[in-house]
Amino acid sequence: MNVQIREQKGEPILPQTNASAIEISNLERTYGTFNAVSEVNITVPRGSFLVLVGPSGCGKSTMLRMLAGLETPTGGSITFEGREVASGSRGIIRGPADRDCGLVFQSYALWPHMTVAANVEWPLKVAKWSAGDRRARVADVLKLMAIDHLAERFPNEISGGQQQRVAIARMIAPRPKILLFDEPLSNLDAKLRVEMRTELMRVHRATGATSVYVTHDQVEALTMATHVAVLKDGRVEQFGSPEELLSRPKTAFVATFIGTPPANLVPATDAEGSWSFQGIRLGPSQGAGSAQLMYRAERLGVTSHDQQDAVPVEVLEAVPLAGRTMVTALAGETRLTAVIDQAHRFTIGEVIGIRLPSEPDGVFDERGILRS
Numbered sequence: 001m002n003v004q005i006r007e008q009k010g011e012p013i014l015p016q017t018n019a020s021a022i023e024i025s026n027l028e029r030t031y032g033t034f035n036a037v038s039e040v041n042i043t044v045p046r047g048s049f050l051v052l053v054g055p056s057g058c059g060k061s062t063m064l065r066m067l068a069g070l071e072t073p074t075g076g077s078i079t080f081e082g083r084e085v086a087s088g089s090r091g092i093i094r095g096p097a098d099r100d101c102g103l104v105f106q107s108y109a110l111w112p113h114m115t116v117a118a119n120v121e122w123p124l125k126v127a128k129w130s131a132g133d134r135r136a137r138v139a140d141v142l143k144l145m146a147i148d149h150l151a152e153r154f155p156n157e158i159s160g161g162q163q164q165r166v167a168i169a170r171m172i173a174p175r176p177k178i179l180l181f182d183e184p185l186s187n188l189d190a191k192l193r194v195e196m197r198t199e200l201m202r203v204h205r206a207t208g209a210t211s212v213y214v215t216h217d218q219v220e221a222l223t224m225a226t227h228v229a230v231l232k233d234g235r236v237e238q239f240g241s242p243e244e245l246l247s248r249p250k251t252a253f254v255a256t257f258i259g260t261p262p263a264n265l266v267p268a269t270d271a272e273g274s275w276s277f278q279g280i281r282l283g284p285s286q287g288a289g290s291a292q293l294m295y296r297a298e299r300l301g302v303t304s305h306d307q308q309d310a311v312p313v314e315v316l317e318a319v320p321l322a323g324r325t326m327v328t329a330l331a332g333e334t335r336l337t338a339v340i341d342q343a344h345r346f347t348i349g350e351v352i353g354i355r356l357p358s359e360p361d362g363v364f365d366e367r368g369i370l371r372s
């Protein structure tokens with residue numbers, strides 16, 4: 001299939017095909033003896049929006065910096081549009097300016113002495129666009145980012161959210177085929193972040209550019225991504241669509257990192273053919289030994305603590321959610337979160353019962369690998 005994506009009225013931009021725009025093979029980055037990124041293999045189809053998500057220190061920024069050409073891999077290779085741009089053996093083959101990619105950071109890094117329009121025009125001057133083309137392109141991009149009324153202001157005369165719009169406008173102005181974002185919304189307040197997420201998705205649709213976006217916020221990841229790579233300790237725990245990660249997490253880490261609220265993990269032992277947790281029989285087990293059972297929050301039931309089939313738990317917090325209630329409680333050292341279909345008041349410290357369904361949503365072995 002060959003779909004033309006249009007940016008402004010009548011302006012064809014990138015054809016979307018099934019070809020891969022970015023190929024990451026066995027990518028590795030070590031610092032001394034420390035592996036910041038190890039054995040990463042990801043193929044990013046052209047036009048997709050890949051989110052790299054994971055906890056602090058998992059190697060997201062190192063990955064993005066290698067994609068941008070700001071960091072040299074110590075092993076493996078990166079290919080953009082079929083051309084190798086960096087590898088462990090050959091180092092940086094194409095530098096940041098030679099990769100047809102744009103980069104936006106958390107800090108906006110605008111030129112303070114230039115107006116908004118001049119900031120956006122700058123990369124076009126560097127790329128030697130004609131004055132007429134530059135003027136037309138700057139006008140289009142400012143309009144696309146809804147900042148055309150700010151064209152003559154200086155960066156210190158506009159808000160943080162507006163500055164980030166300028167930084168994005170400046171990035172997309174030369175029509176790079178690949179857009180790289182490193183936590184671009186983390187300096188914005190919660191309301192603005194939500195608004196900018198929608199804006200970024202609009203920019204992605206409008207430009208059709210393959211995007212790689214780094215965040216530690218899994219909600220941001222699931223909202224924006226066509227593809228998600230969950231990173232942990234420099235390795236990819238799982239790569240797939242948001243739906244795949246939510247419906248079939250391959251590891252206990254992914255199950256507890258992705259989703260709102262994330263799934264519950266219950267350490268269970270096999271007792272005469274049943275799973276047992278804190279003396280409660282949960283349902284038929286498939287084999288001997290111990291496992292971590294996954295249950296989604298909406299499948300847990302809340303009852304009184306004296307029910308025989310319920311796990312007694314102590315309430316830690318309860319949050320009202322549009323007519324529903326999310327209650328988090330502690331069973332020994334295990335945190336359990338249930339979402340119930342009613343508005344209900346709980347008292348912190350109160351002991352209640354949580355009922356786990358007989359069929360878990362997934363069974364992980366003790367190392368956290370999906371068993372079934």
Ligand SMILES: Nc1ncnc2c1ncn2[C@@H]1O[C@H](COP(=O)(O)OP(=O)(O)OP(=O)(O)O)[C@@H](O)[C@H]1O
Pocket residue numbers: 031034036054055056057058059060061062063216
């Ligand atoms: N120049 C460096 N020298 C040594 N170690 C480094 C260097 N750069 C990064 N690291 C280490 O590599 C690991 C990955 O860092 P990276 O910045 O990629 O993580 P991150 O997932 O982006 O984290 P955060 O979300 O906190 O920004 C960290 O443990 C970090 O301390």
